[in-house]
Amino acid sequence: MAPSRDRRPGFSRRAQYGLFVTYVLGIAGAVVGAALLALSTVNPAGFAALRSGVAELTAPASGGIAVVVRGIASVPQAIGGWIDVHGENARLKARMDRAAGALMTGRAAVIENARLRRLLAFRERDEGVVATARIVSTSASSTRRYGLLNAGRWQGVEEGQPVRGPEGLIGRVLEAGPNTARVLLVTDPESVVPVRRLRDGRAALVAGRGDGLVDVRTIDTADGQFRPGDVYVTTGVGGIYTPGVAVAIGTARGTDSAAAQPFARPDSLDVAMVSRQYFAPPPPAPAPSPAPSPSPSPSAAP
Amino acid sequence: MTLPPRAPFAEPMAAGRARLLPWTTVMAGSLVTILPLGATLPLLPPFGLLVLLAWRLLAPLALRLWAPALLGFFDDLVSGQPVGSATLLWPLAYFLADALEARSGVRDFWTIWLIASFAIALVLLAGRVIATPWTAPVLLALCVQIVLSVLAFPLVARSVAFVDLKRAG
Numbered sequence: 293m294a295p296s297r298d299r300r301p302g303f304s305r306r307a308q309y310g311l312f313v314t315y316v317l318g319i320a321g322a323v324v325g326a327a328l329l330a331l332s333t334v335n336p337a338g339f340a341a342l343r344s345g346v347a348e349l350t351a352p353a354s355g356g357i358a359v360v361v362r363g364i365a366s367v368p369q370a371i372g373g374w375i376d377v378h379g380e381n382a383r384l385k386a387r388m389d390r391a392a393g394a395l396m397t398g399r400a401a402v403i404e405n406a407r408l409r410r411l412l413a414f415r416e417r418d419e420g421v422v423a424t425a426r427i428v429s430t431s432a433s434s435t436r437r438y439g440l441l442n443a444g445r446w447q448g449v450e451e452g453q454p455v456r457g458p459e460g461l462i463g464r465v466l467e468a469g470p471n472t473a474r475v476l477l478v479t480d481p482e483s484v485v486p487v488r489r490l491r492d493g494r495a496a497l498v499a500g501r502g503d504g505l506v507d508v509r510t511i512d513t514a515d516g517q518f519r520p521g522d523v524y525v526t527t528g529v530g531g532i533y534t535p536g537v538a539v540a541i542g543t544a545r546g547t548d549s550a551a552a553q554p555f556a557r558p559d560s561l562d563v564a565m566v567s568r569q570y571f572a573p574p575p576p577a578p579a580p581s582p583a584p585s586p587s588p589s590p591s592a593a594p
Numbered sequence: 595m596t597l598p599p600r601a602p603f604a605e606p607m608a609a610g611r612a613r614l615l616p617w618t619t620v621m622a623g624s625l626v627t628i629l630p631l632g633a634t635l636p637l638l639p640p641f642g643l644l645v646l647l648a649w650r651l652l653a654p655l656a657l658r659l660w661a662p663a664l665l666g667f668f669d670d671l672v673s674g675q676p677v678g679s680a681t682l683l684w685p686l687a688y689f690l691a692d693a694l695e696a697r698s699g700v701r702d703f704w705t706i707w708l709i710a711s712f713a714i715a716l717v718l719l720a721g722r723v724i725a726t727p728w729t730a731p732v733l734l735a736l737c738v739q740i741v742l743s744v745l746a747f748p749l750v751a752r753s754v755a756f757v758d759l760k761r762a763g
Contacts, residue, residue: 317659336676481727
């Protein structure tokens, strides 16, 4: 059946004007949307309060659903854990024996390191973990990559703090609400993390791509000689991320940039630790003192 | 679809509830993003938009013309897109579906599906342009998301038709 071409609701003037008003309101809604969009482009954090207000309500629901899903998923895991227990036990014991030597060396290196740091009077930063919480949901339908953390200002989470998981760096806190916080994942297209390559210590930047991978980019040279298998860890440059946290492992060759895969995969995000910023943000600059006026040159004296 | 059996003297749904029901279904569609999914790629269809278009194409008078902007604003708050993107794009998609349907000349489900697919693809592409820098290589994931959304539309439309029969039947 073809829709009627006559869109008038009838002969009633009142009904016709009513329909006209809904059209005007509909267009006005789109115009307001454009204005909001312009506002949030200028100031992305402008609607943080509204968003975190909604997140306060949705996060408990997400957490509850996740508990149920985990409970169901853990049943086959628990059963599967009993299969091959003896073989696994033997393998782990053998591995422990093999690793004993490396462990000794590592402990000796830790002691040596601490001694050398004391000698240099190296100022240790407080790397205290502020909160440990779960990432309860991610922005699964948007091209931006955010996660919603189940801890907020009441737990001590502040904007700009780094978030890491057991595998590696997850991202940093973008907006903190009372009980929830939005985390910018390292795979987001607007996330940039200063890193160092473990192989030779060369500095680089890890920038998110939005498709689950990250790009490693050179800073100082045109040829970074990126190779698959290169491991990148944070440097602490910029003051946000604690140094030495694993970020990504290279998957492709490249000269000035190469793809890499982050260690913390969003689909296995479980527990996230929020730590303090490596360097706290600097205090606000003092009011500028009046600039010293140039003194008259003494050569003018007779 | 046959009318659901209703007891002979049962009252139809109260007018207030019947008017509210489309709004709640669209908001429920937006809230699919709060499911605990750890998404590496943005593949989840925008269910709020799908439900909105299904209401527009199956029951054109169920939602007022000013509803898409408000529903889009709610979607912005839970989807991770910058606030204002769905507030702008959903009314445009709604008007687009309106205009295309008026000019299609026929009215069957294939036409409805085609119109909805076109509107969904445009909204997702525009959302990507708004939210993400040009250099980000998300086009492939976006195409997969569009295909998934188009394939999900008949299911959503079926559910909306079921709710609509409960509402108006």
